[in-house]
Amino acid sequence: MTIPARYVAVLRLLAAVLTIVAVTATFLSSAARGTVNPFNFFGFFTIQSNLLAAATLAGTAVLCLQGRRPPPWLDLARAATTAYMVVVGIVYNTLLTNVSGGVALPWANTVLHVILPIYCLVDWLLVADRAAQPWRQLWLVLVYPVLWTTVVLLRGATDGWVPYPFLNPTTGYGSVFVYVLLIAVAFIIAGAAVFGLSRLRLIGAAGAPASGRSRG
Numbered sequence: 001m002t003i004p005a006r007y008v009a010v011l012r013l014l015a016a017v018l019t020i021v022a023v024t025a026t027f028l029s030s031a032a033r034g035t036v037n038p039f040n041f042f043g044f045f046t047i048q049s050n051l052l053a054a055a056t057l058a059g060t061a062v063l064c065l066q067g068r069r070p071p072p073w074l075d076l077a078r079a080a081t082t083a084y085m086v087v088v089g090i091v092y093n094t095l096l097t098n099v100s101g102g103v104a105l106p107w108a109n110t111v112l113h114v115i116l117p118i119y120c121l122v123d124w125l126l127v128a129d130r131a132a133q134p135w136r137q138l139w140l141v142l143v144y145p146v147l148w149t150t151v152v153l154l155r156g157a158t159d160g161w162v163p164y165p166f167l168n169p170t171t172g173y174g175s176v177f178v179y180v181l182l183i184a185v186a187f188i189i190a191g192a193a194v195f196g197l198s199r200l201r202l203i204g205a206a207g208a209p210a211s212g213r214s215r216g
Helices: 005-032 045-065 072-096 106-126 135-158 173-197
Strands: 002-004 204-206
Touching (some): 002 005, 045 072, 045 106, 045 135, 072 106, 106 173, 135 173
Parallel strands (some): 002 204
């Protein structure tokens, strides 16, 4: 089954634009309610991962319109951001729905925590313009979350700011370690699922070159 590449591209661009609008509206709303610290606002994994997902969707959309295949690094980036968005959706909807201090605008909250995670997963699952991801590169999915967690823990220990209550060191590093370990496992599982799904070829994008298979 195939669909016109321009339809795939338009949907991805719309998703990217909607995400950027949601992030911008959230920032402006926070600023209107008081002084907003950009380092804190953009320190949330939700904000960063949504922007990364928007960037990869926009990049693949442009290539799709040009009839060009995404380079391996962009396929990997899209795989990683898809895994991140899956984890964002699961963690928020299981641990953070009743926690204050998150995205204040209900519609933006839905976009960032529900709509984009679902869209990224469905797009990755259905549209076969990506190469099968080599298993030997699965560890790369963890690089960004590990760096993000390291920065958050350092900030929590120095200036006291943490984006999510379960990462607050004042509750004890033992509980923080347990949460970090559980989230790391979630990223590995999500990454493995995304890598596995990359081997499916359900819907082709007519007008876009077929992606090759992985070598590993």
